Amino acid sequence: MRAIETDTLVVRRGKRNAVNGLSLSLGRGVHGLLGPNGAGKTTLIRTLATVQQPTSGTIQLLGRDCGDFKAVRRKLGYLPQHFGYYRRFKVREFVEYLAWLKEMPAKEIPKAVHSALDRVGLADRADDRMKSLSGGMIRRVGIAQAIVNDPELLLLDEPTVGLDPAQRLRFRELVAELGQRSCVLISTHLVEDVAAACTDVVLVNEGSLVFRGTPRDLTDAGTDAHVGDSPIERGYSALISANTGGAW
Amino acid sequence: MTTNHPSEPLLRRYARGDADLPADQLWAVEAHLETCAPCRGRLAPEPIAEAVWAELLPQLDSTPQMPRSRRRYGWVSPAAGPWLAAILLVTAAAVVLDRIGFAVGDRVSVVLLVAPVLPVLGVAASWSRALDPAYELTAATPRAGLPLVFRRTAAVLGVLVPGLTIAGLVTDVGFARWLLPCLAFTLGTLALGTLVGVTRAAVALIAAWAVVIVAPTIAFTRTSTAFDAEAAPVWAGVLAVSVVVIVLRRMTFTRLEANR
Numbered sequence: 090m091r092a093i094e095t096d097t098l099v100v101r102r103g104k105r106n107a108v109n110g111l112s113l114s115l116g117r118g119v120h121g122l123l124g125p126n127g128a129g130k131t132t133l134i135r136t137l138a139t140v141q142q143p144t145s146g147t148i149q150l151l152g153r154d155c156g157d158f159k160a161v162r163r164k165l166g167y168l169p170q171h172f173g174y175y176r177r178f179k180v181r182e183f184v185e186y187l188a189w190l191k192e193m194p195a196k197e198i199p200k201a202v203h204s205a206l207d208r209v210g211l212a213d214r215a216d217d218r219m220k221s222l223s224g225g226m227i228r229r230v231g232i233a234q235a236i237v238n239d240p241e242l243l244l245l246d247e248p249t250v251g252l253d254p255a256q257r258l259r260f261r262e263l264v265a266e267l268g269q270r271s272c273v274l275i276s277t278h279l280v281e282d283v284a285a286a287c288t289d290v291v292l293v294n295e296g297s298l299v300f301r302g303t304p305r306d307l308t309d310a311g312t313d314a315h316v317g318d319s320p321i322e323r324g325y326s327a328l329i330s331a332n333t334g335g336a337w
Numbered sequence: 338m339t340t341n342h343p344s345e346p347l348l349r350r351y352a353r354g355d356a357d358l359p360a361d362q363l364w365a366v367e368a369h370l371e372t373c374a375p376c377r378g379r380l381a382p383e384p385i386a387e388a389v390w391a392e393l394l395p396q397l398d399s400t401p402q403m404p405r406s407r408r409r410y411g412w413v414s415p416a417a418g419p420w421l422a423a424i425l426l427v428t429a430a431a432v433v434l435d436r437i438g439f440a441v442g443d444r445v446s447v448v449l450l451v452a453p454v455l456p457v458l459g460v461a462a463s464w465s466r467a468l469d470p471a472y473e474l475t476a477a478t479p480r481a482g483l484p485l486v487f488r489r490t491a492a493v494l495g496v497l498v499p500g501l502t503i504a505g506l507v508t509d510v511g512f513a514r515w516l517l518p519c520l521a522f523t524l525g526t527l528a529l530g531t532l533v534g535v536t537r538a539a540v541a542l543i544a545a546w547a548v549v550i551v552a553p554t555i556a557f558t559r560t561s562t563a564f565d566a567e568a569a570p571v572w573a574g575v576l577a578v579s580v581v582v583i584v585l586r587r588m589t590f591t592r593l594e595a596n597r
Contacts (some may be wrong), residue, residue, distance in 0.1 A: 140593045142478045158591060162479040169477075173470030175415045186410050190478035234474070 090152040091116045092242045092272030096295060098146035100129075100136050100296075107132035111147070119268035121283030121304075123288045124278040125329060130276040131170050134246045137274070138167045151241055163192055166240030170247050170276075176220035180211060180230055183219055187234040203239030205233040208263060224251040232260070236267065237283040243273045249282050261286040271276040284308075284321040292328055299332045342376055343369060352380055413490040416469035420462035421496045424455045428500045435508040445560050448504045452515035454546050455501070456523040461539035464530060466596040476593055483587040490523060501534030512563045517572035522546070526578035531586035534597020 093115040101109040107129040124130050135141040137150065139158045148154075150161045174183055181202055188198045206212045209229040214222065222230065228251045235243060245264075249257050264286050267273050274291075277283060283290055284304045292300035292307070300307065304321060311323030315330070341516050343351070343366045350358050352368045413421065431447040462468045464486075475481055501519070505512055522542060529538035550561045564569060589595045 122374040135593070138477045139591070140473065142592060142594075162477065165477065167474070167477045169473040171473070173473065175471060178415065186415065187474060187478070189410060190475060190480045192479045 091149075091244055092151055093274065094149040095137075096147045098133075098136070098148060099144045100132050100141060101144040104133055106144070106296050108136065108143075111293070111296065113291065113298065115272055115274065115289075115291075117268065117270070117272055118288040119264050119273045119275065119286055121287035122274055122293065123278070123280065123283055123325065124299075125288060126291040128293045130293060131246055132296075134167075134244050134274070134276050135169075135294070137242075138165065138169075138244050145333055159192075161242075163238065164236035164241040166238065166243040166245075168231045168235045168245045168248055172227065174219050174227065175232065176218070177221050179216055180206065180219060180222070181215040183230060184234050184237055188237045193238055201237050201239070201244060202233075205237040206230075208236065209233045210259065225253055225256050229256070232263070233277045240326065241271045243271055245273070245275045247277055248275060249277065249279060257282070279320065280317075280322045280325050284319070292325070294329060294332045300328050341369075342373065345379075348376065348379055352385070400554055412488050413494075414463035414469060414489045415471070416494070417459055417462040417489065417493065420458055420468070421493065424459055424493075424497055425500050427451060427455060428497075428504050432504045432507050435510075445554055445558060446508060446510045448501070448508050449510050449515055449560065450551055450554060450566055453518040453522040453550075454543050455496050456493055456519055457526045457539050457542055459497065460490060460523055460526045460530075461535055462556065463489040463493065464527075464535035464590075464595060466534075466593075467536050467537065469596070472596040473593065476591065476596065482591045483584070486527060486583070486587075486590050494520075494523065513566070513569075517569055517576065518563065521572045521575040521579065524583065525575055528579035528582035528586075530595055531582060531589040536597060537596055 091114050093113060095111055095113045098108055098111045098113075099106050100245065109129070111129075111133065122130050122133070132141060136143055139150070139161060149165055153161055154337055155161065165259070175186075177293065178186070183203060184202045185198055188201060189195075193201060203212060203215070206215055209232050211226060211229055211233065214226065219227070228248065233249060235245065249260060252260060261282070264273050264275065268288065275282070277288065284307075287304060290300070290302060290304055290307050291298065300310070307324040307328070308320045309324065311317065311320060311325070311327040313323070315323040315327040317323035317326050347358075347362065347366060351363065370380070421538050428451070431451050434447040464472070469475070477486075497519070498516075502512065503516060504510070505515065519586070526535065526538050526542055529541065532538075533541070550563055554561050
């Protein structure tokens with residue numbers, strides 16, 4: 090069973106198709122969703138998180154149609170790009186509240202919350218108020234709430250924004266661990282995150298699939314003539330400029 | 338002063354309580370340990386620490402390290418708490434205005450004027466993108482949908498209706514006059530919200546209320562016919578249509594559309 094299966098998916102946002110005929114099949118592992126700003130990454134992630142309705146095409150998540158959204162959502166972890174939280178809540182209360190919204194059995198919640206906070210290194214801040222945390226810590230609470238229900242499908246939209254270099258390294262270890270058992274899709278515009286953390290790269294531009302392969306394949310697509318600080322960045326800009334004709 | 342620290346094997350034997358450790362060595366080690374903190378630190382050897390951990394771990398595993406927090410959630414939306422307090426404050430302010438005879442001429446009750454729009458604030462706070470920071474997280478969970486809408490709306494009314502009932506008793510405004518308009522506005526906001534988003538619906542209904550009911554009331558200083566018994570079937574009709582729309586379009590509460 091593939092965790093994500095889409096066929097000619099179209100999602101309209103305003104006057105244009107943010108996702109334009111995308112067919113994708115992703116299984117277990119860590120998949121990096123790359124693309125320039127406005128490529129449709131967030132719309133795609135929202136659609137896969139079942140909060141945005143597709144205009145046409147089909148989606149199957151965890152082997153189920155999206156009509157069965159409750160069953161899918163119980164096994165879903167989602168970190169939106171703009172992670173909103175309640176400032177007055179303690180860290181533990183916030184993750185507990187999300188666990189409740191995810192319909193976890195009440196008896197399992199305390200242990201699951203502890204384990205999720207432990208995995209993001211925030212167990213010692215569990216009783217602090219959300220408003221007292223730094224930006225990087227808030228992001229880690231976001232990751233903790235996403236993994237609290239032990240999801241089979243984990244969708245992370247720009248999860249490394251606000252993390253310092255050491256935290257990003259720890260984050261990569263964590264997603265590699267999660268990718269062993271579940272399907273993790275990470276949207277990012279940081280090419281080096283993908284190089285280090287992902288087993289697989291999905292490159293989109295203007296709502297369409299441009300490239301799918303390993304980080305190694307992405308590196309190989311570039312030459313010294315292309316823009317970028319690292320081989321993988323040169324591969325990325327080679328594929329994007331081939332797709333857009335070199336424009337921004 | 339030079340100090341001779343006991344060797345590792347000697348310290349191990351001491352820690353194990355070896356019976357054949359010569360007495361002079363035993364005393365030497367003991368005397369040294371009394372004055373040397375680093376060597377006392379060396380006393381907790383790893384094999385022992387591991388043995389302790391091996392016994393502790395299963396117990397730690399079965400003990401919840403985090404007791405469940407005392408915060409109760411599930412009915413009131415976490416974003417709506419301060420708004421419910423604000424609603425009660427406005428109700429109290431309306432009572433005060435009524436009691437001091439704010440209205441002149443034909444007595445127009447301020448409590449009656451604000452009653453229908455108060456729940457709109459609570460409903461908006463529960464669903465609006467502008468007021469609920471975690472709207473996107475909530476929308477993506479299995480609990481999102483009609484049952485959560487019901488819980489949150491019931492929580493708003495659970496605070497509002499007793500508040501208004503007391504206000505009505507104090508200012509002598511009949512229960513029957515405000516309850517139907519109040520419910521119609523509450524469910525009307527949600528119904529319209531499924532079409533244009535709850536934030537816009539709340540703004541539109543409050544604006545409509547101000548223009549159609551509040552402005553003429555103030556202009557002519559007489560209570561609008563909207564509160565007369567004859568208007569009750571109209572309010573009941575709005576209520577019924579709203580319920581039907583909400584049920585038919587319930588899926589919008591599981592997506593981002595309702596939060597607009």
